[in-house]
Amino acid sequence: MAREHSARDDDLPVVVRSLTVAYQQRPVLKDVNLSLPPGRLIGVIGPNGAGKSTMIKAILGMVPRLSGEVRIFGRPVAQARREVGYVPQRASVDWDFPTDVLDVVMMGRYGHLGLLRRPGARERSLAMEALEKVGMADFARRQISQLSGGQQQRVFLARALAQDARIYFMDEPFAGVDAATERAIIGLLTDLKARGRTVVVVHHDLQTVREYFDWLVLLNVRVLAAGPVERVFTPENLTHTYGGRLGSLALLAGAQPPARRSLGGD
Amino acid sequence: MTASLVIVAVGALVAGSAGLVGSFLVLRRMTMLGDAISHAVLPGIALGFLFTGSRAAPIMVLGAALFGLLTTWLVQALQRAGVQEDAGMGVTFTALFALGVVLISAFAGRVHLDLEHVLYGEIAFAPWDLWLVGDVSLGPRALWTMGAIFVLDLVAVLLFFKELKICAFDPETASAQGINVTAFHYLLMTLVSITTVGAFDAVGAILVVAMLVLPGATAYLLTDRLSVMLALAVGIGVLASVLGYLLARATDTPVAGAMAVAGGAVFAVTFVIRLLRQRRRRA
Numbered sequence: 001m002a003r004e005h006s007a008r009d010d011d012l013p014v015v016v017r018s019l020t021v022a023y024q025q026r027p028v029l030k031d032v033n034l035s036l037p038p039g040r041l042i043g044v045i046g047p048n049g050a051g052k053s054t055m056i057k058a059i060l061g062m063v064p065r066l067s068g069e070v071r072i073f074g075r076p077v078a079q080a081r082r083e084v085g086y087v088p089q090r091a092s093v094d095w096d097f098p099t100d101v102l103d104v105v106m107m108g109r110y111g112h113l114g115l116l117r118r119p120g121a122r123e124r125s126l127a128m129e130a131l132e133k134v135g136m137a138d139f140a141r142r143q144i145s146q147l148s149g150g151q152q153q154r155v156f157l158a159r160a161l162a163q164d165a166r167i168y169f170m171d172e173p174f175a176g177v178d179a180a181t182e183r184a185i186i187g188l189l190t191d192l193k194a195r196g197r198t199v200v201v202v203h204h205d206l207q208t209v210r211e212y213f214d215w216l217v218l219l220n221v222r223v224l225a226a227g228p229v230e231r232v233f234t235p236e237n238l239t240h241t242y243g244g245r246l247g248s249l250a251l252l253a254g255a256q257p258p259a260r261r262s263l264g265g266d
Numbered sequence: 267m268t269a270s271l272v273i274v275a276v277g278a279l280v281a282g283s284a285g286l287v288g289s290f291l292v293l294r295r296m297t298m299l300g301d302a303i304s305h306a307v308l309p310g311i312a313l314g315f316l317f318t319g320s321r322a323a324p325i326m327v328l329g330a331a332l333f334g335l336l337t338t339w340l341v342q343a344l345q346r347a348g349v350q351e352d353a354g355m356g357v358t359f360t361a362l363f364a365l366g367v368v369l370i371s372a373f374a375g376r377v378h379l380d381l382e383h384v385l386y387g388e389i390a391f392a393p394w395d396l397w398l399v400g401d402v403s404l405g406p407r408a409l410w411t412m413g414a415i416f417v418l419d420l421v422a423v424l425l426f427f428k429e430l431k432i433c434a435f436d437p438e439t440a441s442a443q444g445i446n447v448t449a450f451h452y453l454l455m456t457l458v459s460i461t462t463v464g465a466f467d468a469v470g471a472i473l474v475v476a477m478l479v480l481p482g483a484t485a486y487l488l489t490d491r492l493s494v495m496l497a498l499a500v501g502i503g504v505l506a507s508v509l510g511y512l513l514a515r516a517t518d519t520p521v522a523g524a525m526a527v528a529g530g531a532v533f534a535v536t537f538v539i540r541l542l543r544q545r546r547r548r549a
Contacts, residue, residue: 006431024348026537057438060440060441060442061441062438062441079446081443081444084446085442086439086442086443088436088438088439088440090435092438093435093436094295094435095294096491097293097434097435098293098486098490098491098492098494098495099431099490099491099492100490100491104435107428107432107435107436107439108430109427110429110432110440110443110445111444111445113428115426115429116425118427118428119387119428143490145490159439163443180504184433201525
């Protein structure tokens with residue numbers, strides 16, 4: 001651990017310094033400081049309205065920052081676009097849009113193509129490869145309005161894969177998906193990690209945190225804790241993050257019985 | 267070229283151009299912003315006339331484009347400042363449209379521009395309003411203006427097809443990839459503004475929105491592919507203008523109104539056919 005923390009900031013996928021974001025004077029994120037290590041599956045958890053999606057959007061420069069600084073692999077995000085893949089919430093787009101699965105996945109290549117160049121055979125084959133990885137190759141010519149929720153999510157993941165980024169940001173990819181898709185996503189995350197990619201996932205379900213992630217950011221307007229799951233995912237930190245709401249403690253206890261021994265020992 | 271042919275051709279170019287850019291408004295659920303812009307460009311047109319005393323197309327287009335961009339910016343600025351989006355739009359375009367009406371009324375004597383023309387268009391006179399260079403007539407002015415606008419829209423859509431598509435479908439991912447979503451928003455709104463000026467001259471302020479929305483909304487019902495939708499929108503625009511002209515001839519009514527009615531009828535028929543088909547498939 002210590003070795004990673006002493007790594008120079010330039011090598012880190014994400015470094016955030018005193019980031020503050022406000023919507024009409026109401027602060028959504030306050031003084032966020034964060035250094036994310038490479039090659040990890042990083043979960044971002046916190047209650048509703050904690051600013052999880054906003055933090056990702058602010059890191060990617062999609063919402064204006066009131067103050068603060070963000071570095072992606074040591075560069076401002078505008079100069080690191082090709083290193084970054086983004087998977088928005090499924091509900092953020094209109095699935096009745098007149099297009100098919102393959103076309104959506106090819107959109108992952110638009111940033112690489114740049115202005116005026118049209119997607120061609122190379123983009124098509126990269127997109128098909130990505131679709132195969134998420135088990136959706138047979139759906140390439142399917143109209144997107146005919147997909148189930150889980151299939152929509154897999155199409156979005158395929159698009160991110162086609163982008164071939166070094167760091168991925170995913171906004172609640174597990175929300176409302178079927179078991180097959182959940183398995184597909186986990187397989188994909190593991191594969192990305194094995195290839196040294198960093199994946200940052202906004203997540204809702206505390207019960208699966210230990211299973212899915214090896215690094216964690218606990219967020220509620222501020223960053224309350226960040227670090228390896230085994231060190232950070234504690235009842236104390238959760239109580240802090242979720243404002244002492246009943247349930248989170250019980251959930252944690254239920255999810256990992258052995259941790260009871262170490263209660264208070266941290 | 268016969269007078270009827272000129273009228274139909276101008277109508278087809280108006281509806282075709284508007285159908286092309288209007289399709290993107292339909293997909294982005296922004297047809298009301300198109301409506302707002304089509305009204306708000308009026309002061310730009312009026313000021314163009316006042317300053318230059320000329321009806322030259324480039325000046326009209328420039329004035330309209332400026333006010334179109336101003337509208338786009340104002341609507342966004344008001345929304346960011348906490349005003350409801352639809353309220354901000356309503357405030358902006360009614361105020362600007364009214365300003366245009368006041369300007370035209372106040373200076374009506376000095377320029378060749380009257381409210382009747384602005385509100386209802388003058389497509390019926392298009393065949394006799396010729397573009398004269400010296401003593402040489404190059405044919406009806408509206409054909410040249412609308413033709414140029416149609417080519418401009420077509421070239422912009424062809425060049426930036428993938429950007430316009432991803433900005434309409436998934437602006438968040440587009441901006442994460444480094445595509446300048448705001449710039450393409452303004453590009454689209456500039457095209458809408460410029461197209462509106464041409465449509466203004468032909469069918470007037472009130473019916474511009476019919477031209478912006480109807481072809482795109484109809485084409486949306488007919489296909490699952492964006493490129494096909496755009497082609498269909500242009501085709502439906504042309505069809506509506508031909509049918510509209512025939513309707514106007516048969517009933518001795520204003521051409522512009524009849525074209526919009528025809529556009530509405532084409533949409534209604536398409537909608538009903540689709541509904542019946544869906545029922546049959548379910549049954």
